[in-house]
Amino acid sequence: MPCKFCSEKPVIQLPNSERKLCKSCFIKYFERKAIRTINKYKLIEENDHVVIAVSGGKDSLSLLHLLKKYCQKRNNKIKLSVLQIDEGIKDYRDISIEDTKKFCKSFGIKLHIASYEKETGKTLDKIKKQHKKTIACSMCGVLRRYLLNKYSRKLKATKLATGHNLDDEAQSIIMNQFRHNIALSARLGPITGVKKDPRFIPRIKPFYFLTEKEVATYAYLHNLISKFNECPYCEESNRFFIRDMLNDVEAKYPGTKHSIVASFIEVLPLLKKKYKNQEINSCRLCKEPTSSEICSACKVKEKIKS
Amino acid sequence: MPKIYLEKEDKILEVKELLVSDILKSLKINPTTVLITKNNELILDDVKLSKEDRISIIPVISGG
Numbered sequence: 001m002p003c004k005f006c007s008e009k010p011v012i013q014l015p016n017s018e019r020k021l022c023k024s025c026f027i028k029y030f031e032r033k034a035i036r037t038i039n040k041y042k043l044i045e046e047n048d049h050v051v052i053a054v055s056g057g058k059d060s061l062s063l064l065h066l067l068k069k070y071c072q073k074r075n076n077k078i079k080l081s082v083l084q085i086d087e088g089i090k091d092y093r094d095i096s097i098e099d100t101k102k103f104c105k106s107f108g109i110k111l112h113i114a115s116y117e118k119e120t121g122k123t124l125d126k127i128k129k130q131h132k133k134t135i136a137c138s139m140c141g142v143l144r145r146y147l148l149n150k151y152s153r154k155l156k157a158t159k160l161a162t163g164h165n166l167d168d169e170a171q172s173i174i175m176n177q178f179r180h181n182i183a184l185s186a187r188l189g190p191i192t193g194v195k196k197d198p199r200f201i202p203r204i205k206p207f208y209f210l211t212e213k214e215v216a217t218y219a220y221l222h223n224l225i226s227k228f229n230e231c232p233y234c235e236e237s238n239r240f241f242i243r244d245m246l247n248d249v250e251a252k253y254p255g256t257k258h259s260i261v262a263s264f265i266e267v268l269p270l271l272k273k274k275y276k277n278q279e280i281n282s283c284r285l286c287k288e289p290t291s292s293e294i295c296s297a298c299k300v301k302e303k304i305k306s
Numbered sequence: 307m308p309k310i311y312l313e314k315e316d317k318i319l320e321v322k323e324l325l326v327s328d329i330l331k332s333l334k335i336n337p338t339t340v341l342i343t344k345n346n347e348l349i350l351d352d353v354k355l356s357k358e359d360r361i362s363i364i365p366v367i368s369g370g
């Protein structure tokens with residue numbers, strides 16, 4: 001059956017719907033939906049300096065593509081830079097860094113790289129070799145968040161944009177529920193920041209209401225998908241278990257992921273209110289902002305010292 | 307029989323089903339987790355293949 005709006009061949013059936021769209025109708029739909037999110041939640045405003053966290057994967061390259069287009073339409077009153085984290089994972093990250101370099105060059109955007117090795121003296125490969133029993137993602141996630149905030153602040157960013165999509169958000173919401181980690185959920189949403197603090201750069205997620213499959217489709221249509229490449233440590237993460245579980249439920253009950261995120265958006269203002277008075281200290285060791293005495297990144301650094 | 311290229315595993319299979327959704331079912335692949343292409347163009351899972359067709363299954367979920 002052709003696209004609902006024209007007679008071209010469809011490239012996607014929208015999730016949770018009977019609608020089938022052709023290439024050009026889908027791209028219009030996708031970009032409108034991302035821009036509606038940007039406008040509704042005031043993710044980007046004039047004179048912002050947006051640092052885009054790019055991994056070289058389909059989500060972040062699609063975000064780069066979309067934001068570049070968005071800024072050009074607004075006479076480039078918004079500044080864009082790209083920040084990539086180099087965890088030091090052989091045959092994985094080194095490949096995606098090359099991809100990112102290529103794209104940044106073709107988009108004419110400056111690329112900054114922050115590495116675990118420079119920050120901690122060790123690559124993730126080395127850390128993992130010395131700490132075989134620790135789940136890589138638990139250390140890696142902490143260090144990545146830390147470096148993204150620290151370096152985007154150094155770059156004088158006003159916003160840090162990530163390619164998180166609806167699937168990612170639904171997974172985080174459910175993970176926090178399963179572990180009774182509601183204070184962490186208060187930090188989710190299309191724009192983060194429970195309270196304003198100049199040490200924390202607000203993170204924005206323009207793809208918040210777009211599914212992983214929609215982002216992948218957009219990426220494919222723009223030639224942004226490179227060869228399949230997966231982090232060698234990713235099997236270890238509990239997130240991937242939750243991801244598969246949600247996709248199984250979604251196949252049986254279409255719309256589940258949208259419902260999880262929509263329900264969450266409804267209670268998010270209450271969560272933010274509840275956690276708004278949480279103190280933000282300066283880490284005793286590195287002076288970065290944290291809710292405890294020593295930040296989680298310094299705890300990881302301590303652990304991997306030896 | 308249609309040939310299926312699985313990008314993640316980097317291998318080619320032959321299947322007896324012709325309807326893409328039936329192929330996914332028999333390979334136990336969840337349709338929300340993949341893109342399907344024929345001659346480098348995206349197709350939907352309601353497409354019926356001919357015996358000479360060759361399609362690719364590209365995972366949309368990637369770790370890290």
Ligand code: SF4
Pocket residue numbers: 087136137138140141231232233234237369370
């Ligand atoms: S999958 Fe885990 S270890 Fe690999 S890059 Fe992501 S967070 Fe790090």
Ligand SMILES: [Zn+2]
Pocket residue numbers: 003004005006007008021022023024025026
């Ligand atoms: Zn159309």
Ligand SMILES: [Zn+2]
Pocket residue numbers: 283284285286287288294295296297298299
């Ligand atoms: Zn610290």
